[in-house]
Each structure stands twice: as C-alpha cells, then as structure tokens.
Amino acid sequence: MAGALSLDLVRRFPGGAAVAASLEAAPEGVTVLFGPSGAGKSTVLRCVAGLEAPDVGVIRFDEETWFDRAHGVDVPPQARRVGYVFQDAALFPHLTVEENVRYGARARGAPPGAAGEALERLGLALLSHRRPAELSGGERQRVSLARALASRPRLLLLDEPLSALDAPTREALRATLRDLLAAVGLPALLVTHDRIEALALGDRLAVLAKGRIRQCGPVAEVFARPADLEVAAVVGTENVLPAEVAGEEGGLVHLRVGPAELSAVGPAPGRRCFACFRAEDVLLEAPGGSPTSARNRLAATVRALAPEGPLSRVTLDCGFPLVALVTRRSVEELELAPGRPVLALLKAPAVRLVARAG
Ligand SMILES: Nc1ncnc2c1ncn2[C@@H]1O[C@H](COP(=O)(O)OP(=O)(O)OP(=O)(O)O)[C@@H](O)[C@H]1O
Numbered sequence: 001m002a003g004a005l006s007l008d009l010v011r012r013f014p015g016g017a018a019v020a021a022s023l024e025a026a027p028e029g030v031t032v033l034f035g036p037s038g039a040g041k042s043t044v045l046r047c048v049a050g051l052e053a054p055d056v057g058v059i060r061f062d063e064e065t066w067f068d069r070a071h072g073v074d075v076p077p078q079a080r081r082v083g084y085v086f087q088d089a090a091l092f093p094h095l096t097v098e099e100n101v102r103y104g105a106r107a108r109g110a111p112p113g114a115a116g117e118a119l120e121r122l123g124l125a126l127l128s129h130r131r132p133a134e135l136s137g138g139e140r141q142r143v144s145l146a147r148a149l150a151s152r153p154r155l156l157l158l159d160e161p162l163s164a165l166d167a168p169t170r171e172a173l174r175a176t177l178r179d180l181l182a183a184v185g186l187p188a189l190l191v192t193h194d195r196i197e198a199l200a201l202g203d204r205l206a207v208l209a210k211g212r213i214r215q216c217g218p219v220a221e222v223f224a225r226p227a228d229l230e231v232a233a234v235v236g237t238e239n240v241l242p243a244e245v246a247g248e249e250g251g252l253v254h255l256r257v258g259p260a261e262l263s264a265v266g267p268a269p270g271r272r273c274f275a276c277f278r279a280e281d282v283l284l285e286a287p288g289g290s291p292t293s294a295r296n297r298l299a300a301t302v303r304a305l306a307p308e309g310p311l312s313r314v315t316l317d318c319g320f321p322l323v324a325l326v327t328r329r330s331v332e333e334l335e336l337a338p339g340r341p342v343l344a345l346l347k348a349p350a351v352r353l354v355a356r357a358g
Pocket residue numbers: 013014015017018019035036037038039040041042043044193
C-alpha cells in the first residue's frame with residue numbers, strides 16, 4: 001500500500017546495547033515511537049533513514065526493499081527519499097534560511113518552486129535572508145521542517161523535533177506541526193519521550209522500552225489499555241478519553257465523553273481533545289452517595305478487578321471504559337465485583353486536556 005513502512009530489525013552496539021524492533025507503520029498519519037531515554041527510538045529512526053545499518057533484518061517501504069541484510073540490500077539515504085528533522089535543527093550555519101531550504105530541495109532533485117512553497121507554508125518568507133544564528137530555536141526548527149518538506153519526501157522522520165525548545169515555543173510549534181502533518185498528508189514516524197507530544201501529534205503509538213517495541217496501536221487505545229505493566233509504566237496515564245468541548249463557564253470546560261459529561265479546568269485546547277487522568281484520581285462510591293466537591297459523578301458498572309500489590313485496578317463501564325485504582329480495603333467495603341453498580345468521582349483539576357487532530 002502507498003506509504004506503508006514495515007521493518008523487522010536488530011541493531012547491536014559495542015558495549016552490549018541492542019535494539020530489536022518489529023513494526024508495521026500505517027501508510028498514512030503519524031506513527032509515534034514513544035519510550036524513555038535509551039529505549040532505542042533514535043536507532044530505529046536512523047536505520048529507516050539509512051544513516052545506520054541494522055545487524056540483522058529487513059526494512060521495506062511500499063514495494064521497495066530499502067534494507068535486507070541477508071540479500072546485501074542497503075539503499076543509500078538519498079535514494080530512500082525521506083525528510084529527516086533533527087532535534088537540534090542541524091542547519092548549515094553559513095547559509096541563509098532560503099539557501100538551507102533550497103539545498104534540501106536541490107540535493108533530492110525536487111522540482112523548481114518546491115523550496116519557495118515550503119518557505120511559504122512554514123511562514124518563513126520574511127526570514128529567508130537570515131542565517132541560523134539570527135533565528136530563535138522555534139524558527140530554526142521551522143526551517144528544518146521546511147527543508148525536509150522541500151525535498152519532496154515520501155516519508156517524514158522527526159527525531160524529538162520539539163525537545164530542544166522552551167515550553168511556550170514548544171507548545172506553539174506543536175500546534176503548527178500538528179496542522180502541518182495533517183495538511184501535507186505524508187506518512188510520518190515521530191520520536192518522542194513526551195506524553196503530551198505523543199497524544200497531540202500521533203495517530204498511532206509504538207511503545208519502546210529496553211530496546212524492544214512492546215505495543216503498537218491507536219494512541220488512545222495504547223494509553224487506555226497498555227498490554228502489560230511495563231507499557232503501563234511507560235505511558236503513565238491510564239485514562240485517555242476522546243472528548244468534545246460542549247462549553248466553557250467560570251474557568252471550567254464542559255466535555256462530552258461518549259454518553260457522559262465531564263468537567264475539567266480550562267482553557268480548552270480546541271473543540272476536540274483528549275481528557276487524560278490517572279486511575280488513582282478516580283474515587284469510587286456506593287450508588288446514591290451524598291454530594292461531594294467532585295465535579296464529575298459518573299454512573300458506572302464494574303467490569304473487572306485486578307490486584308496490584310496493596311491496590312486493586314478496577315475497570316469500569318461508564319458508556320466508555322474507565323480505570324480506577326483503589327485500595328483492596330475499599331474493594332471489600334464497597335463489595336466491588338463484576339456487574340456491580342458504582343459511582344465514579346473525579347475532581348475537575350485532575351483532568352488534563354490535550355488537543356487532538358481534526
Ligand atoms: N553508537 C553507539 N554506540 C554504543 N551504544 C549506542 C550507540 N548508539 C546508541 N547506543 C545505545 O543503544 C540504546 C538505544 O539508544 P537510542 O539513542 O536509540 O535510544 P533513544 O530511545 O533514542 O534515547 P533518547 O531518547 O535518549 O535519544 C541505548 O542503550 C544507547 O546507549
């Protein structure tokens with residue numbers, strides 16, 4: 001299928017570190033490689049770009065084989081036609097913005113006009129005669145994106161593209177990047193260790209830990225249903241619910257989540273967002289309990305219980321799945337069991353809102 005990337009590789013380093021990855025990235029949208037530092041994310045990206053060669057394995061894009069150790073295939077980076085965006089922009093310091101972007105286009109034989117189009121698209125026309133030293137970090141990263149796009153790539157590879165920026169610049173560029181990735185319609189593989197970035201930019205998530213891909217799937221699903229405790233520890237947020245903003249009032253944002261309504265502390269990041277909260281922030285109460293300060297009271301049915309040390313992980317059905325983490329004592333006192341009705345309570349400040357595409 002056009003734009004489909006598949007890989008199955010092992011890369012071993014002197015000193016004993018090894019990265020083993022097996023991945024079928026969707027032919028469209030953004031696949032995020034997510035995991036802690038040292039998990040192997042950059043290694044996978046560099047192998048796809050052709051900047052490093054796996055010790056064993058195969059990398060395919062569409063009908064082409066880019067790498068096949070057993071058959072001696074190793075297509076050089078320029079022939080793979082990928083656009084690569086580095087963490088630190090990696091611009092030529094002696095060239096202007098325009099020359100940097102033109103260099104990207106010329107190196108790949110892109111049609112005339114590709115550089116100008118990319119400069120325009122990233123809002124860089126007015127900065128085109130400056131050199132990288134005369135730009136802010138965010139502007140440099142926009143130039144790096146323009147250079148990648150100007151080469152008319154078939155696949156975009158982004159290695160922690162926002163991590164070198166300060167928080168406000170990062171937030172602004174995150175929104176630009178989200179819109180840009182949706183508009184260009186190219187498949188992209190994006191590396192990050194930042195949960196918010198993964199949620200805001202990814203369509204699919206591949207979780208890496210200790211040199212292996214542990215789970216791959218739609219972003220909200222991986223966050224909501226980590227395959228094992230290791231993935232749960234990496235993703236950290238058990239409840240990630242696609243939500244629509246219904247209104248804002250007195251600093252609170254009212255959200256529609258499936259058949260239920262939730263309140264969170266504003267501002268709303270957009271009309272569509274994810275409402276994210278930890279399982280330990282959900283309180284459980286017997287139905288008909290007295291009023292509390294929790295803004296969110298959801299009628300739920302217990303679906304499953306799983307012991308977790310002194311705690312119990314309770315999976316609930318509120319019309320959408322919800323996970324709560326409570327003590328075993330509470331499980332006994334509330335007589336929680338599959339099928340039992342219960343009220344799930346959640347304070348509005350515990351709900352974190354993250355914009356999502358569309
Ligand atoms: N050139 C190298 N020589 C030896 N070991 C290496 C080399 N490059 C990477 N490694 C090791 O391989 C593992 C994966 O590194 P990689 O840079 O891919 O991780 P990462 O998930 O991208 O981390 P970060 O988020 O910190 O960039 C780490 O244990 C790292 O120390």
